[in-house]
Amino acid sequence: MQMNKETLVTKATLSQEVAGNAPQAMTPWQEFWFYFTKNKGAVVGLVYIIIVILVAILANFIAPHSPSEQFRDMLLAPPAWMNGGSWHFILGTDDVGRDILSRLIYGARLSLLVGCLVVVISLAIGITLGLVAGYVGGWIDNAIMRVVDIMLALPSLLLALVLVAIFGPSIINASVALAFVALPHYIRLTRAAMLSEVNKDYVIASKVAGAGALRQMFINILPNCLAPLIVQASLGFSNAILDMAALGFLGMGAQPPTPEWGTMLADVMQYAQSAWWIVAFPGLAILMTVLAFNLMGDGLRDALDPKLKQ
Known part of the structure; x- marks a missing residue:
């Protein structure tokens, strides 16, 4: 009898030790972060994006000068580490004496604002049209997708140029035009995800229970379609x-003297050979920011695509 008690105690102790050593199930956030951090490039891109966001938010405190302030005695001043440079203007000045570093810092604020505006508008409209096309089907689906095919047949930048030329050059009109030309990608992606979900058991059961079309599309089905849309949104931000x-x-x-990176390049192209810094630094800002969003998009795809977790 004593042996049986000791055996039971030993088995219970071993069971507790095994249970304690067993790997714990990860929460959805922990699983996402585990797969995301396996892509080191995505982590680097995320860190860079966070830094750019902080710089944009704190531009009023970080920028050494006003972006429109002109120093007439320092026209085309080189960066501080070159002969003739000054640490008062770390990255030098442009052709009218404005501090390049300050304009880059304020330009980050404008670029991120434009990216958010374009992605939010195109994502909201694209998801709505894609859900309607995939769920309703029929002639509505055909009509929406034929318009999408026509838009995809036109070069996106050329279409945006035409729209801006019609409504007038401004940062708002350019943002709306870019959101319009980005619509087809979100519509096609949402429609494809909808078609893969619409005939599944949980959708049919919800329909039998009396759920309406709007509830089916936006409450039941849309959350299961978000993973590819999040990846597309991150890539659309860089675009x-x-x-x-x-x-x-x-x-x-954006029109001068607004501190926008593309406008900064257009204003000084005639000085590209004689003063390389006024072209190089805005170009590097565009390159690094777009690259960071693309790297983060790759990491999001690795973390959100179940086929890559096998």
């Missing part, structure tokens, strides 16, 4: 920044 810089370079985006 919006790049396209806005292109429109600004062509004179169709």
Whole structure:
């Protein structure tokens, strides 16, 4: 009898030790962060984006000068580490004596604002049209997708240029135009995700229980379609920044003296050979920001795509 008690105690102790050593199930957030951090490039991109966001928010306190202030005695001053440079203007000045570093800092605020505006508008409209096309089907689906096909047949930047030329060059009109040309990607992606979900058991059961079309689309189905849309939104953010810089370079985006990276490039192209810094630093800002969003998009895809977790 004593042996049986000792055996039971030993088994109970072993069971507790095994249970204590067993791996704990991860929460959805922990699982996402685990797969996201496996992509080191995505982590670097996320850190850079956080830094850019903080710089944009704190631009009034970080920028050494006003972005429009002109120092007439320091025209085309080189960066501080070059001969003739001054630590008063770390990255030098442009052709009218404005501090390049200050304009880059304030330009980050404008670029991020434009990216948010473009992504929010195109994502909201694209999701709505994609859900309607995939759920309703029929002639409504055909009509929406034929318009999408026509939009995809046109070069996106050219279409944006036409829209801005019609409504007039400004930062708001350029943002709306870029949101319009980004719509087809969100519509097609949402429709494809809807078609893969609409015939599943939980959707049919919800329909039998009396759920209406709006509840089915936006409450039951949409949460299961968000993963690819989040990835597309992060990539669309970088495309919006790049396209806005292109429109600004062509004179169709932000108008001088607004500190926007593309406009900064357009204003000083004639000095590209004699004063390389006024072209190089805005170009590097665009390059690094777009690259960071693309790297983060790759990490989001790794973390949110179940096929990559096998």
